[in-house]
Amino acid sequence: MERAELRAPSLLPFELASIARKKILRHPEKGAAIHAGLRLALALDVRHAEVDQVEVVDLALARSLSTYDASYLWVALRFGGELLTFDRRLKEASERAAPRRSARKP
16 A cells, blocks of 8 residues: 555644644543644644635635635645545535545556
8 A cells, every 4th residue: 555645734733723722621631632632633744735825715615615624625636635524515525526536546
């Protein structure tokens, strides 16, 4: 199996920090574990991409997405990669925007 290259908009670390903050506010007793998870996530080998904000706005409008979600879709479309997400709406927008990719190379 070949190694995959992970890419995300440069806003990813800010979103991860925001998620960590919300989780710590809800579960202060899990603060140390949440901090550890955040450090682990921030240490992943993810290449951060600057996005074209004008194109992101157009993509968000065309696909009824937030500009945050459209940023992730823009990166996937720009670099020809598969969008990995648990967000159903974003996944559906991704599947409509790009042809289905095969898991195996010919």
